[in-house]
Amino acid sequence: MSNPWDDWDHVLKVDPDKDLCDGETFEDVCRTGTDAIEIGGTLDVTAEKMTRVIDAAAEYDVPLYQEPSNPGVVIDSPALEGYLIPTVFNAGGPFWITGAHKEWVRIDDLDWDRTHTEAYIVMNPDASVAELTDANCDLDADDVEAYAKVAERMFGQEIVYLEYSGTFGDTEKVAAAGDALDDATLFYGGGIHDYESANAMARHSDVIVVGDLLHDEGVDAVRETVRGAKDA
Numbered sequence: 001m002s003n004p005w006d007d008w009d010h011v012l013k014v015d016p017d018k019d020l021c022d023g024e025t026f027e028d029v030c031r032t033g034t035d036a037i038e039i040g041g042t043l044d045v046t047a048e049k050m051t052r053v054i055d056a057a058a059e060y061d062v063p064l065y066q067e068p069s070n071p072g073v074v075i076d077s078p079a080l081e082g083y084l085i086p087t088v089f090n091a092g093g094p095f096w097i098t099g100a101h102k103e104w105v106r107i108d109d110l111d112w113d114r115t116h117t118e119a120y121i122v123m124n125p126d127a128s129v130a131e132l133t134d135a136n137c138d139l140d141a142d143d144v145e146a147y148a149k150v151a152e153r154m155f156g157q158e159i160v161y162l163e164y165s166g167t168f169g170d171t172e173k174v175a176a177a178g179d180a181l182d183d184a185t186l187f188y189g190g191g192i193h194d195y196e197s198a199n200a201m202a203r204h205s206d207v208i209v210v211g212d213l214l215h216d217e218g219v220d221a222v223r224e225t226v227r228g229a230k231d232a
């Protein structure tokens with residue numbers, strides 16, 4: 001079965017807790033050329049902030065996905081193409097692997113057809129996501145390769161997400177994850193800030209994810225990363 005992300009090169013991650021740059025609008029954000037927008041962040045995300053971003057981006061053509069950091073911020077909206085639910089393979093305990101998911105399924109009525117998972121491998125120990133999930137980020141290339149295989153072969157994950165949030169990753173480890181996968185789509189995220197960094201990581205992964213750059217530098221800088229991803 002084919003999935004929409006099979007055809008993506010670039011995803012823009014909008015953090016509802018962060019502002020856009022001065023003078024920029026969600027229309028500008030949706031016109032960067034990105035293949036999809038993921039809405040999510042680790043810290044201080046609320047349902048209200050989520051809704052504000054979803055509503056503001058709803059009227060443009062780019063597919064919108066929510067990436068909730070906990071069950072309490074999941075928004076039921078027809079504007080969303082779907083839900084990309086993280087599960088952190090190298091978390092320090094089971095809560096961020098299956099625990100939060102179990103609670104969500106217990107309390108909510110899921111739209112299974114629009115619900116997909118992302119097998120996160122968290123790599124930057126200083127990122128909020130690493131601290132929150134107590135992730136073991138001390139991983140060599142062979143550890144990363146093994147996690148990627150476990151995710152795809154044992155847990156049937158269709159997306160493996162190598163997460164360097166806030167810092168530019170090690171291309172050797174990204175390549176190791178890529179080599180490990182047959183069918184799953186490899187997302188890479190972290191520290192992409194220009195054409196070159198986008199192009200370099202896009203050569204080793206299937207989809208690059210750009211986050212902070214939107215909030216720090218703005219849509220023109222993001223557009224350069226789209227170009228870098230498409231050229232790879």
Ligand SMILES: CC(C)=CCC/C(C)=C/CC/C(C)=C/CC/C(C)=C/COP(=O)(O)OP(=O)(O)O
Pocket residue numbers: 015040041042043044067068069070071074085086087088095096097100101102104127128129130132133163165166
């Ligand atoms: C079961 C449901 C609905 C949710 C749980 C989903 C899980 C396991 C979340 C744990 C990992 C997590 C918090 C993912 C959120 C997405 C993410 C990694 C955003 C990037 O966050 P950072 O860039 O580290 O955070 P800030 O930018 O907020 O500092």
Ligand SMILES: O=P(O)(O)OC[C@@H](O)CO
Pocket residue numbers: 013163164165166167188189190191192209210211212213
């Ligand atoms: O914010 P940056 O460092 O671009 O990282 C993107 C994304 O992987 C964060 O979840």
Ligand SMILES: [Mg+2]
Pocket residue numbers: 015041165166211212
């Ligand atoms: Mg971030």
